[in-house]
Amino acid sequence: MPRLRVTRRLFWLVPLALLPLPLYLDQYRQYVVNLMLMYVPVGIGFNVVVGNLGLLAFSNVAFFGIGAYTSGVLALKLGVPWWLTILPAGLMGALAGCAAGIPALRGVRLFYLAIMTLAFGELLRWVYIRWVPVTGGSFGMSVPPPSVFGWTLETEGHKFYVFLVLVVLMVVLTDRVLRSRFGRAFMAIKDNELAAAAMGIPTDRYILLAFAWGGFVVGIGGSMYAALVGHVTPIAFDLTELILEFAVIMVGGLGSLLGSVIGAAVITAAPEFFREWLGFQELLFGLLIIAVILFLPRGLASLLARLHPVFVDRYYRD
């Protein structure tokens, strides 16, 4: 289908169109846009595990926190420039992903897996609080201003460009994984684990791989958090944060890469729009989530998929 091939390439126009954005935004609005960008990898990684692999694993804040702390500790304690901490943050996230995936290899599923992975996240929070010499305990740590190739990112606009590159990279790489036999294996395990094994798929290895990839991408989101907020504390990775991240993928669309991007944008932007109705912000935010889940159970991405086939998630290459 050559026509479709051309239209998929049009997605590249989105980051290009965003390039002049810092010229028009003040520092606060730019910060909110950067926050949206940060939630894209956080949503993508969560969605690979919950939406594509189909396991009820709520360890996403653990990967997010590990990424943020890895970047923070390397930058603050060892003086490593921020850009060199991005990959280690991703790798630590992947490692945490593998650890969180182990119960699933023992056949733990559904609510049992949900509670075990929740406990994993809380366990890490206990480590952040108790391991004071490294993490700074409950008060957390201040991270030095992020730098890239010796340049310090002084304004929100500077961070924006670096974040945009990272986000495009994570979307492209995850798209490559999903639109291959690896992504198909994740989906097969989600729909019918027995049948997946009957196709010659070593399901255990693919479960670990999905957790590792999810952890990697979310870990990079954590590194972006350290650069964006400049302060890493245990409270940032609590259950409220987890619910927010869950809302990103539910509103965007479970199992949809495009959905993770849309969900990150909508969930981050919505509270800013609701700021005009002071006192009703949380109520409106809650209503928005309920409305989307009620009327679009497959998320906002499913709305786009109805408009044009180019927005339909696919797991092969033509």
Next chain:
Amino acid sequence: MAALLEVADVTVRFGGLTAVDAVSLQVGAGEVCALIGPNGAGKTTLFNAVSGNVAVTDGRVTFRGEAIHRLTPHEIAAKGVRRTFQNGGLFGQLTALENVLVGLHTRVDSRLLGLLAGRKAARQAEQAATRQARELLDIFEIGHVADTPAADLSGGQQRMVEIVRALATEPPLLLLDEPAVGLAPHMRAQLGAVIRRLAAERGIGILLIEHAIELVMSVSDRVVVLNYGKKVADAPPDVVRADRNVLEAYLGHA
């Protein structure tokens, strides 16, 4: 020459219950062997023992002369034993095309790092698999539903997609667990023709569990009858039809 599949004195026990009791059977290349018997006779358990989904308590299963009864399901599948499932084993959210692509999984030569790096070889391996999957769907005359999610297909189309998926890697041995369930009579006849063709033209050995007795009689070279986990007959269809043990198994003691 040794048989393609050899089941030798296989026993499967669940706790105190003996589901399959010292059953032996053989399937040769290009041979259609039907497995019949009343409900609870142990047919699906024997199937699961061959495909690695239940543990064999005693006995041996060999495929092409190699013991496979201690291997995991995915290892057995990778060796070329493919199966379908009684209650439909399709991946509902994936399209027909993507289902067949999962069937091709072990044949797609793309590595993770190659894909991540955007390597041409990895991309081409994926593209070649997609073309092959489309061709397979076309050959079995269901190419028009390639891009439809499997859950939205009709019962007959789902059966065909599942068979095409199981056949995608051209396995030497195919296990079909009640493929005719829920099919209209004309679809059953079509299915029978497909099974015969696979055995005759491609030399695939087929082990078939089926309750639709007219389908069994028309496609099988040999019929194995199980009752209470034991083999009570193993003969060509016309012989089995007249067998006293078989009548007893189905009708109770005469």
